[in-house]
Amino acid sequence: MNELIVYSHSDCFLKNNGINHPERKERLETLNKSIDEINDISIIRKEAPIASLKNIYLVHEENYIKNMFLRIPTSGLVTVEEELFADTFLCPNSKNSILRSCGAGIAAADDLIVNKNKKFFCNIRPPGHHAESKKSLGFCFVNNVAVCTRYLQKVYDVNKIAIIDFDVHHGNGTQEIFYKDKTVLYASIHQSPLFPGTGLEDERGVGNIFNAPIKSGTKSKEFIDIFENKILQNIDKFKPEIILISCGFDAHYRDPLAQINLESEDFYIITKKIVELSLLHSNGRVISFLEGGYDLLALHKSIKNHIKGLV
Numbered sequence: 386m387n388e389l390i391v392y393s394h395s396d397c398f399l400k401n402n403g404i405n406h407p408e409r410k411e412r413l414e415t416l417n418k419s420i421d422e423i424n425d426i427s428i429i430r431k432e433a434p435i436a437s438l439k440n441i442y443l444v445h446e447e448n449y450i451k452n453m454f455l456r457i458p459t460s461g462l463v464t465v466e467e468e469l470f471a472d473t474f475l476c477p478n479s480k481n482s483i484l485r486s487c488g489a490g491i492a493a494a495d496d497l498i499v500n501k502n503k504k505f506f507c508n509i510r511p512p513g514h515h516a517e518s519k520k521s522l523g524f525c526f527v528n529n530v531a532v533c534t535r536y537l538q539k540v541y542d543v544n545k546i547a548i549i550d551f552d553v554h555h556g557n558g559t560q561e562i563f564y565k566d567k568t569v570l571y572a573s574i575h576q577s578p579l580f581p582g583t584g585l586e587d588e589r590g591v592g593n594i595f596n597a598p599i600k601s602g603t604k605s606k607e608f609i610d611i612f613e614n615k616i617l618q619n620i621d622k623f624k625p626e627i628i629l630i631s632c633g634f635d636a637h638y639r640d641p642l643a644q645i646n647l648e649s650e651d652f653y654i655i656t657k658k659i660v661e662l663s664l665l666h667s668n669g670r671v672i673s674f675l676e677g678g679y680d681l682l683a684l685h686k687s688i689k690n691h692i693k694g695l696v
């Protein structure tokens with residue numbers, strides 16, 4: 386039977402963004418319950434460890450991380466960034482949520498290299514793809530997928546890694562971190578214009594960045610065509626040794642934060658296509674990181690499709 390390792394931790398439920406905030410613990414509760422209902426795939430659950438600061442500093446400036454943790458309140462909420470639109474709330478339990486979210490990807494990287502496991506889903510929050518090397522943004526503080534990438538390169542000498550981001554928002558943080566790095570290909574399909582406003586097609590880095598902005602109202606077929614032509618074809622040429630996914634379910638038609646019209650089953654198609662490429666170039670090795678997705682019913686259905694596509 387095919388096998389999937391799911392990393393998560395109860396600390397990830399403790400991150401609190403205030404009343405009526407879309408990035409809430411119910412997202413993980415829903416995903417966990419849905420994953421538990423899957424019985425035709427062997428799912429191994431593991432506890433995400435605390436990420437060491439040394440590994441976080443592979444990506445983030447030390448002062449940024451230290452100052453952020455110093456701001457964590459003993460009660461109530463504070464924001465990391467001054468501008469409220471940045472939406473970076475810290476609650477008393479933030480530190481462990483952030484460190485466990487990042488630790489999930491690091492532990493998955495260890496399993497992938499040392500134990501030769503091949504498929505992973507990191508069921509974590511807070512998400513990471515908006516976090517830049519020295520700035521938090523859009524519910525993100527540490528860039529989980531970026532730390533995993535650098536960790537694989539520094540500790541295990543992996544050379545070429547591709548990050549595919551199908552969250553409906555552009556991963557400005559991941560793009561910023563790898564903007565001048567030919568060893569990492571970052572490819573994103575996202576609604577535009579939309580928060581955070583980056584991700585235009587001419588943002589090309591050193592030829593390693595591929596952005597596919599799509600307009601509000603885009604439906605399944607058009608989305609998948611663009612995904613194949615502007616994302617997957619470039620991954621195919623790059624031949625990555627490992628593929629990481631920034632997995633957001635907010636391009637679903639039910640999602641309250643965006644206006645793309647994917648169906649739950651589309652996440653199976655998209656994921657399956659990524660896995661097919663990984664079999665060609667990456668020995669089938671894929672680590673998927675939860676980013677966005679804010680409608681609970683959409684999450685419930687989409688995660689099952691994503692996991693079915695993964696294994």
Ligand SMILES: [Zn+2]
Nearest residue numbers: 552553554677
């Ligand atoms: Zn998103």
